Amino acid sequence: MDELVIDVAGLNKHFGDKHVVRDLALQVRKGEIYGFLGPNGSGKTTSIRMLCGLLTPDSGSGTCLGLDVLKDSAAIKRQVGYMTQKFSLWDDLSIVENLDFVARMFGMADRREAVDRAIDELGLGGRRKQLAGTLSGGWKQRLALASCLLHRPRLLLLDEPTAGVDPKARRDFWEEIHRLSAAGITILVSTHYMDEAERCHRLAYIAYGNLLASGTADEVVANCRLNTWEIAGDGIHGLAERLRQLPGIDLVASFGTALHVSGTDAAQLAASLQTIQAETGLSIAPVAPSLEDAFIHLMQHTADPLGH
Amino acid sequence: MTRFSFARWLGILIKEFIQLRRDRLTFGMIVGIPIIQLMLFGFAINSDPKHLPTAVVMADPGPFSRAWVAAMRNSDYFTIVGSVDERQATALLERSEVQFVVTFPPGFNRDLMRGKPPTLLVEADATDPMATGGAISVLNKLGAEVFAPDLPGLRPPAQPLVDLRIHRRYNPEGVTAYNIVPGLMGVILTMTMVLMTGLAMTRERERGTFENLLATPATPLEVMTGKIVPYILIGLIQVTLILLAARWIFDVPMHGNLLLLYAVVLIFICANLTLGITFSSIARNQLQAMQMTFFFFLPSMLLSGFMFPFRGMPEWAQAVGNVLPLTHFLVLVRGILLKGNGIDMLWAQIWPILAFMAGVLTIGLKTFRKTLD
Ligand SMILES: Nc1ncnc2c1ncn2[C@@H]1O[C@H](COP(=O)(O)OP(=O)(O)OP(=O)(O)O)[C@@H](O)[C@H]1O
Ligand SMILES: [Mg+2]
Numbered sequence: 001m002d003e004l005v006i007d008v009a010g011l012n013k014h015f016g017d018k019h020v021v022r023d024l025a026l027q028v029r030k031g032e033i034y035g036f037l038g039p040n041g042s043g044k045t046t047s048i049r050m051l052c053g054l055l056t057p058d059s060g061s062g063t064c065l066g067l068d069v070l071k072d073s074a075a076i077k078r079q080v081g082y083m084t085q086k087f088s089l090w091d092d093l094s095i096v097e098n099l100d101f102v103a104r105m106f107g108m109a110d111r112r113e114a115v116d117r118a119i120d121e122l123g124l125g126g127r128r129k130q131l132a133g134t135l136s137g138g139w140k141q142r143l144a145l146a147s148c149l150l151h152r153p154r155l156l157l158l159d160e161p162t163a164g165v166d167p168k169a170r171r172d173f174w175e176e177i178h179r180l181s182a183a184g185i186t187i188l189v190s191t192h193y194m195d196e197a198e199r200c201h202r203l204a205y206i207a208y209g210n211l212l213a214s215g216t217a218d219e220v221v222a223n224c225r226l227n228t229w230e231i232a233g234d235g236i237h238g239l240a241e242r243l244r245q246l247p248g249i250d251l252v253a254s255f256g257t258a259l260h261v262s263g264t265d266a267a268q269l270a271a272s273l274q275t276i277q278a279e280t281g282l283s284i285a286p287v288a289p290s291l292e293d294a295f296i297h298l299m300q301h302t303a304d305p306l307g308h
Numbered sequence: 309m310t311r312f313s314f315a316r317w318l319g320i321l322i323k324e325f326i327q328l329r330r331d332r333l334t335f336g337m338i339v340g341i342p343i344i345q346l347m348l349f350g351f352a353i354n355s356d357p358k359h360l361p362t363a364v365v366m367a368d369p370g371p372f373s374r375a376w377v378a379a380m381r382n383s384d385y386f387t388i389v390g391s392v393d394e395r396q397a398t399a400l401l402e403r404s405e406v407q408f409v410v411t412f413p414p415g416f417n418r419d420l421m422r423g424k425p426p427t428l429l430v431e432a433d434a435t436d437p438m439a440t441g442g443a444i445s446v447l448n449k450l451g452a453e454v455f456a457p458d459l460p461g462l463r464p465p466a467q468p469l470v471d472l473r474i475h476r477r478y479n480p481e482g483v484t485a486y487n488i489v490p491g492l493m494g495v496i497l498t499m500t501m502v503l504m505t506g507l508a509m510t511r512e513r514e515r516g517t518f519e520n521l522l523a524t525p526a527t528p529l530e531v532m533t534g535k536i537v538p539y540i541l542i543g544l545i546q547v548t549l550i551l552l553a554a555r556w557i558f559d560v561p562m563h564g565n566l567l568l569l570y571a572v573v574l575i576f577i578c579a580n581l582t583l584g585i586t587f588s589s590i591a592r593n594q595l596q597a598m599q600m601t602f603f604f605f606l607p608s609m610l611l612s613g614f615m616f617p618f619r620g621m622p623e624w625a626q627a628v629g630n631v632l633p634l635t636h637f638l639v640l641v642r643g644i645l646l647k648g649n650g651i652d653m654l655w656a657q658i659w660p661i662l663a664f665m666a667g668v669l670t671i672g673l674k675t676f677r678k679t680l681d
Contacts, residue, residue, distance in 0.1 A: 054522055078525050088520040092330045093323065104319030105524035131330075 003030040005186040008062025020046050022209035033181050035200030036190040043209045044190040048157050052082045081148035085159040087140045091133025106151035118146045137164040158189040194292045212298050221294045228262040228289035233282040246272040320534030342496050342546045346553050360407035362386040363397050370417030385443040425471040489554040490641035491614040494634045498608050505584030506597035508535045528676035536581045543577035563648030572640045579633045579665040586672030608634045633661045
C-alpha cells in the first residue's frame, strides 16, 4: 500500500508575475482517494495540470506513476484519466462519437466494446446519438467522467467532478470512486464540498499557492488546534457579531439553530464564552471541531498575496 | 517523442469530418464563396460593356468628324454625352463621369481630304481595363467603315486613314479577361483554406476542448495533418466548381492537361493549409487567427499579380510577391489553362511554393503548444 503514485516536491508555477503555485509537495499512495481542497483561485487546477503535463512547472521535480513529470509527460498521459473542471468534450459530437474519439486517441484495441460498455453503464443507451452540447450540466459531468475512465487509467485526476451534479448522482459517483479505489486505481479529486472531503482517504488544503495542511481529515482538524464550542438556544440570533469582537474568538459559524465558536487560545476562548453565558443564559458546550471549521479557520489565517 | 500513429491520425480525421458536416455555416461558405465570387467576377468576364459614356472635344467640325461620331454612336459601344472643351473633358474623366474622351484636332477634315492621316486622340479611363477593351477594339475598325463609302479607292487599306492614338489612362497595362478565372481560383483557395484551418485549432482552444485533446497522447503532427486533410478535399471540390463554371458558363479556354492542373492545385492547397494551421497554433483565439488571415490575404491579392500586373510593380513589391504562393500559382494556372504548358515548364514556379510550405510547416511544428502555458 505504500507505493507512491504521485510524488512531487517544490513545484512552482508563475503566470506573469503571479506566483500561482508555490513549492507544492504532494505524495499520493496507490489506491488512495486524495482530496484536493482550497478556495477559488488557490491553484488547484494549475497543480493538477502540472501533474499530467498540460502545464510545465517553472521549477520542481517528481514522479507520477513512476515517470518523471517534467520529461515523460507523453507516457504519463497514456495512463492518466484527466477530467477537466470545465466541460471539454466536443459539443458538436454525439455521445458515442465523443467516446469513440477518445478511445481512438488512446489506441484502444477493444474500442467498440469499451464505448458500448461505457454508454450502458451511464444509462445513456437510448441517447447515444444525442449531441454532447445538448446534455444537461450534470449529464455532461457524467459523460466526461465516463470518457476519462474509458482507457482504464491507473491514475485519475478529477477537477471538481461533481460541480452541478444532483445528490443522487453525486452519491453514485462517490460509490464508483470507491469501487475504483478498491480496484487499485489512484484518485486525486478536487472539490469544494465538505461531505466529499470527508469521503477521501487523505486531504490536502491549498490556499494562494501554498500547501497549508495535509493528512487524513482527523489529522487536518487536529493540526489546526482548534477549540470549538456550540451555543444553542433561542437567543443566538444577532449574537454572532458580538462574539466576533471578543478576545480569543477566531471563528463564528452559524449552523441552523446553533453557532459554532472556535479559537486556538483555549483559555481566552473559555473566558469570553463565560461572560456571554452569564449575560444570556444560553447553553454552551464544547464540541469536536468539524472539517469545515478547520478549513474556514485555515482560509482566514492566510493572507491573500495575490489580492483576490 | 511518441511515434506517429495512423490510428490516432484517422481518429482526428473522422472527428474533423463529422464536425465539418455539422457546421452548416462553414459548409455554406465552402460552396457559397466560390459560387458568389464567380458570379460577381464572372459578369465582368462575360459582359462586353456597351453604351459607355463618351465626351467629344471637337476642334474641327466637318463632315468626316461628324460621320466618325455617328459611327461611334451606331456601334452601340459609345454613348456620346456631349461636346466639351479640353478642360471640361479632363475633369469628366477624372470624376469617372465618362469612360472615354475623343479629341478631334484642328484640321481633321482637311487632312483627311488630303490623304494625310489626321491624329485622333482617344483617352480611356482604364482603371477597369475590362470595361474598355471591347470598345477600343471596335474603335480600331471604325476608320475603314466610316470612310470607305466616301473615299473609295483613295487609300489602300495598308495605311490607316486615321492615326488613332489611344491613351489608356490610370492603368497602362491592360489585364485580359481570361486572367480572372485562374486568378479567382487562387484567391478563393487562399482565402478559404487559410481561414478555415486558421480557425480549426483556435476553435478548440476557445471552446476549451484543446485541454482534452492535449490530455490524450495525440502528437502535434497527428493533430495538424489530421485537421488539414478534410480541407484538401474541400479545396478540390471548390476548384472543380470553379473549373466547371469557367468551362461551361464563361467559355474559358482549357488547353492544358487537367490532371496536371489538379496536381498543381493540390500543392497550392497544401501550402495554404499549412499556413492556416500554423496561424492557428500561433493565434490565441479565433479573432487573432482571422486577423492573421487577412494580413496575409491582402498582399496576396495585391502583390501576386491578381489585381495589378506583376511586372508593373516596383522591385520591392515583386520581391514580396515572389514569396507568396499565389504569385506562382497564377503563372502556373494561366500557363496550363491558356497556354497549354507541360510539366517541364512548371518547375520554376513549383519549387517556390514547396519552399514556402516547408518553411511554414517548420514554424508551425515549432510553435504548436503541447501545453496550455
Ligand atoms: N492560463 C493562465 N494565465 C494566467 N493566469 C492563470 C492562468 N490559469 C490560471 N491562472 C491564475 O492562477 C490562479 C489559480 O488558478 P486555478 O485555476 O489553478 O485555481 P483553482 O484553485 O482551480 O480555482 P477554482 O476553485 O476556482 O477552480 C488564479 O489566480 C488564476 O487567475
Ligand atoms: Mg479550478
